Amino acid sequence: xxxxxxxxxxxxxxxxxRGALIIAQALxxxxxxxxYTGLRQSPIQIARAAVQEDVDVVGLSSLSGAHNSLFPxxxxxxxxxxxxxxxxxxxxxxxAEDIPHLEEQGVKKIFTSGAPTDxxxxxxKQLMNQETxxxxxxxxxxxxxxxxxxQSLAFYQHTLxxxxxxxxxxxxxxxxxxxxxxxxxxxxxxxPLSDESSIRKFIAKKGEGxxxxxxxxxxxxxxxxxxxxxxxxxIHKEPKQGAHNxxxxxxxxxxxxxxLYELTEPKGEQ
Amino acid sequence: xxxxxxxxxxxxxxxxxxxKTEQRFPERKQTFTTSSELEINRLYTPKESSETYTEELxxxxxxxxxxxxxxxxxxxxxxxxxQYAGFGSAEExxxxxxxxxxxxxxxxxxxxxxxxxxxYDSDDPMAEGEVGKVxxxxxxxxxxxxxxxxxxxxKVSTSMTINAPASILLAxxxxxGEKQGVSPEKLTGTIQNDILKEYIARGTYIYPPKPSMRxxxxxxxxxxxxxxxxxxxxxxxxxxxxxxxxxxQEVAFTIANGMAYVDAAIESGLEVxxxxxxxxxxxxxxxQFFEEAAKFRAxxxxxxxxxxxxxxxxxxxxWKLRFHTQTxxxxxxxQQPDNNIVRVTVQALSAVMGGTQSLHTNSRDEALALPTExxxxxxxxxxxxxxxxxxxxxxxxPLGGSYYVEALTDEIEEEVNKYxxxxxxxxxxxxxxxxxxxxxxxxxxxxxxxxxxxxNEDIVVGLNDYKLEEEVNPDLLRVDEALETDQIEKTxxxxxxxxxxxxxxxxxxxxxxxxxxxxxxxxxxxAVRVYATVGEIANVLRDEFGEYTGV
Numbered sequence: 001x002x003x004x005x006x007x008x009x010x011x012x013x014x015x016x017x018r019g020a021l022i023i024a025q026a027l028x029x030x031x032x033x034x035x036y037t038g039l040r041q042s043p044i045q046i047a048r049a050a051v052q053e054d055v056d057v058v059g060l061s062s063l064s065g066a067h068n069s070l071f072p073x074x075x076x077x078x079x080x081x082x083x084x085x086x087x088x089x090x091x092x093x094x095x096a097e098d099i100p101h102l103e104e105q106g107v108k109k110i111f112t113s114g115a116p117t118d119x120x121x122x123x124x125k126q127l128m129n130q131e132t133x134x135x136x137x138x139x140x141x142x143x144x145x146x147x148x149x150x151q152s153l154a155f156y157q158h159t160l161x162x163x164x165x166x167x168x169x170x171x172x173x174x175x176x177x178x179x180x181x182x183x184x185x186x187x188x189x190x191x192p193l194s195d196e197s198s199i200r201k202f203i204a205k206k207g208e209g210x211x212x213x214x215x216x217x218x219x220x221x222x223x224x225x226x227x228x229x230x231x232x233x234x235i236h237k238e239p240k241q242g243a244h245n246x247x248x249x250x251x252x253x254x255x256x257x258x259x260l261y262e263l264t265e266p267k268g269e270q
Numbered sequence: 271x272x273x274x275x276x277x278x279x280x281x282x283x284x285x286x287x288x289x290k291t292e293q294r295f296p297e298r299k300q301t302f303t304t305s306s307e308l309e310i311n312r313l314y315t316p317k318e319s320s321e322t323y324t325e326e327l328x329x330x331x332x333x334x335x336x337x338x339x340x341x342x343x344x345x346x347x348x349x350x351x352x353q354y355a356g357f358g359s360a361e362e363x364x365x366x367x368x369x370x371x372x373x374x375x376x377x378x379x380x381x382x383x384x385x386x387x388x389x390y391d392s393d394d395p396m397a398e399g400e401v402g403k404v405x406x407x408x409x410x411x412x413x414x415x416x417x418x419x420x421x422x423x424x425k426v427s428t429s430m431t432i433n434a435p436a437s438i439l440l441a442x443x444x445x446x447g448e449k450q451g452v453s454p455e456k457l458t459g460t461i462q463n464d465i466l467k468e469y470i471a472r473g474t475y476i477y478p479p480k481p482s483m484r485x486x487x488x489x490x491x492x493x494x495x496x497x498x499x500x501x502x503x504x505x506x507x508x509x510x511x512x513x514x515x516x517x518x519q520e521v522a523f524t525i526a527n528g529m530a531y532v533d534a535a536i537e538s539g540l541e542v543x544x545x546x547x548x549x550x551x552x553x554x555x556x557x558q559f560f561e562e563a564a565k566f567r568a569x570x571x572x573x574x575x576x577x578x579x580x581x582x583x584x585x586x587x588x589w590k591l592r593f594h595t596q597t598x599x600x601x602x603x604x605q606q607p608d609n610n611i612v613r614v615t616v617q618a619l620s621a622v623m624g625g626t627q628s629l630h631t632n633s634r635d636e637a638l639a640l641p642t643e644x645x646x647x648x649x650x651x652x653x654x655x656x657x658x659x660x661x662x663x664x665x666x667x668p669l670g671g672s673y674y675v676e677a678l679t680d681e682i683e684e685e686v687n688k689y690x691x692x693x694x695x696x697x698x699x700x701x702x703x704x705x706x707x708x709x710x711x712x713x714x715x716x717x718x719x720x721x722x723x724x725x726n727e728d729i730v731v732g733l734n735d736y737k738l739e740e741e742v743n744p745d746l747l748r749v750d751e752a753l754e755t756d757q758i759e760k761t762x763x764x765x766x767x768x769x770x771x772x773x774x775x776x777x778x779x780x781x782x783x784x785x786x787x788x789x790x791x792x793x794x795x796x797a798v799r800v801y802a803t804v805g806e807i808a809n810v811l812r813d814e815f816g817e818y819t820g821v
């Protein structure tokens with residue numbers, strides 16, 4: 001397979017290229033061919049170099065605060081050179097608030113200071129293999145741990161006016177669950193059936209309350225595989241059977257600031 | 271002469287120097303004591319004299335200056351608290367300067383924006399997006415006048431971080447002084463003016479190394495005549511360290527560069543003692559406290575020996591390595607920025623223990639943006655607390671005699687000398703820079719350091735360990751994007767209202783001087799007086815000298 005070619009460029013007048021040189025070396029260590037433009041490149045020079053060198057990706061680095069002005073100009077210059085298919089990524093001293101603006105202007109991704117070099121390399125590989133992931137489609141359900149479903153139902157049924165869709169036992173997890181649809185999503189009440197149930201342990205530790213949020217995704221298996229490569233902490237490394245023949249897996253709460261996320265892929269239409 | 275006689279003799283010399291110094295700079299207190307009323311001596315020395323002590327350490331203010339360059343050090347005067355500042359327009363920066371002076375800062379330090387540092391006017395296409403971002407935008411003398419508005423140049427000393435166009439900004443400083451009625455011989459301050467480290471580490475070069483070296487020696491010669499109190503260069507290891515070097519590489523490459531400047535000045539016909547007393551240095555302070563303190567002590571000793579033994583300088587002022595220190599910007603993290611206050615404290619303390627002459631403490635938010643007024647104040651307060659509350663400035667060189675620190679000082683000296691030997695074999699610093707030797711050494715070190723952090727072999731608190739799940743976004747300083755248009759307009763107005771014939775005459779004179787060996791400085795001073803722009807003057811020299819494009 002042809003190695004991925006990357007152009008690393010320093011747009012503008014900023015002369016601090018330690019980060020650019022480190023990234024260039026790290027990408028080479030990941031088997032990529034890297035061309036470094038050197039300092040003080042204008043957006044048009046960068047775009048022309050990208051075309052001449054026939055690169056797959058352009059990586060920009062800036063520490064001078066000129067990123068908001070310069071990065072979009074590189075995207076525009078690539079377009080002018082007929083190379084709008086070359087994605088542009090960026091890094092440097094870039095405040096988080098500037099990221100939405102840059103993404104809106106066509107920069108694919110910004111790596112802020114402190115991002116490991118591996119993350120950039122993995123992202124580029126995924127970008128090249130068309131493996132970049134789409135965001136989850138919706139919240140499938142919100143799981144709420146309760147002592148007793150019947151007692152809790154009063155609030156959901158009477159105060160909120162929701163309807164119960166189904167109540168079932170999941171023996172493998174030692175829980176009983178009730179589903180209450182709300183718009184496109186559901187509330188799932190979880191009641192422990194034994195002391196071995198993880199819901200029992202959750203309630204003992206934290207009391208009743210929100211237990212997890214389930215997100216609906218496509219191709220859960222591939223997503224988990226990618227997460228594993230990236231070192232995202234996981235509870236399940238492979239999808240397992242969930243309710244209604246869906247495929248599910250839990251991420252470790254460490255991955256998301258203490259929130260437990262479930263990924264779920266509903267079974268196909270057939 | 272036997273050893274203890276020798277020891278007694280140099281000790282007596284020192285005591286004599288202390289008396290002399292006290293007449294000019296009395297000590298801050300009659301007696302210094304600890305909280306328990308224990309009296310603090312001016313200096314602590316070994317109980318028994320030894321050859322190593324007299325030759326390698328000696329007394330403060332005495333060759334080889336391991337224990338400091340002044341006989342009484344901070345007992346008389348604290349280091350200069352000199353915070354680096356500048357952003358946006360001259361007016362905004364002037365406001366920040368006056369705020370810092372009102373808060374007790376004792377010297378100014380100007381940050382210029384990148385177009386100014388690379389000799390482009392704000393309306394040059396190359397300047398797009400960069401005007402006023404990392405420093406103040408200066409295009410003409412008018413901007414410089416506004417920058418120092420209501421700041422008397424005979425009362426403050428000003429350090430200017432300017433390299434490739436140092437001659438132009440220095441000329442503007444002279445012209446502002448004249449307008450305030452302050453003659454050049456009264457001006458005090460420093461221009462960075464160290465081009466070699468730009469090729470190695472910082473990237474704001476304009477011309478190729480050889481004509482750049484000529485501009486520097488022109489400044490040496492001009493200042494020797496006209497600005498006797500001005501530091502004509504600040505030979506900088508700071509950026510070399512920021513680019514990823516080790517402490518040893520920082521000192522080695524800085525001193526190698528320093529030797530290149532001395533060689534160039536001698537070659538241009540100056541006597542070593544004519545310019546060497548005005549050479550200053552600039553170092554970095556990172557987190558490894560003892561290594562940093564030892565580094566400063568070693569650097570001083572190495573330079574003193576080189577100046578005395580190798581260059582045969584006779585004036586003791588030529589032997590003294592005087593240096594400014596800045597805490598390490600690259601050690602600061604965007605994660606949990608308040609932790610940076612602690613890092614800066616440790617680093618600043620190492621600089622004080624190492625005997626720095628002036629100090630800039632970085633602000634906690636510098637891994638994210640330029641400092642806000644709040645964070646700039648906390649950074650200055652950090653220095654004031656070290657000076658006024660910690661008591662570390664009450665005795666001279668408190669780490670002197672520590673088995674560990676002295677051993678580290680010796681080892682750093684030895685390792686630095688190995689590098690100096692290697693650079694000499696390559697033909698000196700200019701040659702080594704042209705071949706990319708220092709650049710390669712630094713990049714290798716930087717990459718290895720990054721890998722150690724990513725493998726968690728080295729811990730950076732808050733970055734790869736002790737992380738917070740949710741970061742609070744601090745308030746950041748933003749430079750107004752409209753500033754660029756305003757600055758361009760202002761410069762156009764100056765161009766329209768000045769006497770163009772005078773400007774053309776001056777630039778022609780400069781071109782002639784650049785072609786020959788004539789000192790360019792008087793021509794640059796003349797050009798800025800009639801409001802020629804930074805870009806116009808730099809372009810004349812670009813035409814003559816060419817531009818450098820990197821290795």
